[in-house]
Amino acid sequence: MRILMVCHFFESAHGGGIIVARLLRRLMEERGHRVDVLCLAGGDEPQPGTVYRLAALPLLGRDLARKFLLFLNNGLFDRWFLRQAAGFRFKPGQYDVIHCQDFLGVRMARSLATRTGASWGVTDRKST
Numbered sequence: 001m002r003i004l005m006v007c008h009f010f011e012s013a014h015g016g017g018i019i020v021a022r023l024l025r026r027l028m029e030e031r032g033h034r035v036d037v038l039c040l041a042g043g044d045e046p047q048p049g050t051v052y053r054l055a056a057l058p059l060l061g062r063d064l065a066r067k068f069l070l071f072l073n074n075g076l077f078d079r080w081f082l083r084q085a086a087g088f089r090f091k092p093g094q095y096d097v098i099h100c101q102d103f104l105g106v107r108m109a110r111s112l113a114t115r116t117g118a119s120w121g122v123t124d125r126k127s128t
Contacts, residue, residue: 001033004095004112006105010051011043021101022047024123036095038085038112054084078107085112092117099123 007021025035029049041053057064057080090112098120100109106122113120 001028001097002095003028003033003035003097003099004090004118005035005037006098006100006109006112007037007039007102008104009043010037010039011045011047011053013044017102020123024101025049038088052085052088054081078111081108082111090116094118097121 005021005025007018009015009018010021012018021037025037028035036050036052037047038052039054040056042056057077085108093116095116095118098109098113098116098118100106100120100122102123109120109122112118
């Protein structure tokens with residue numbers, strides 16, 4: 001299966017969601033899937049494989065974006081993100097699934113899936 005994972009801070013050094021995203025990617029690749037990643041550039045732990053890195057947010061930069069991501073999760077940020085992602089020219093059929101690690105990437109994963117004809121999904125966790 002060909003998977004594009006949307007994870008804003010995939011290459012950052014800390015954060016539980018980031019650790020889970022990296023683990024999930026590794027486990028899926030061990031099972032024979034191809035997993036590419038779409039994230040913001042400038043992380044302090046560059047990762048191997050195909051990673052599409054988006055330029056820093058205008059006026060904020062990567063560090064402030066990380067601090068204020070909950071407030072940036074809106075239509076304006078999504079439009080900026082999708083315009084940046086369009087520069088990578090993802091083609092219909094290039095991916096079977098667009099996956100997002102958390103709720104912050106849901107709208108973007110859905111929009112990318114619509115543009116490429118892929119299915120999309122989000123990691124779900126159950127509370128105990």
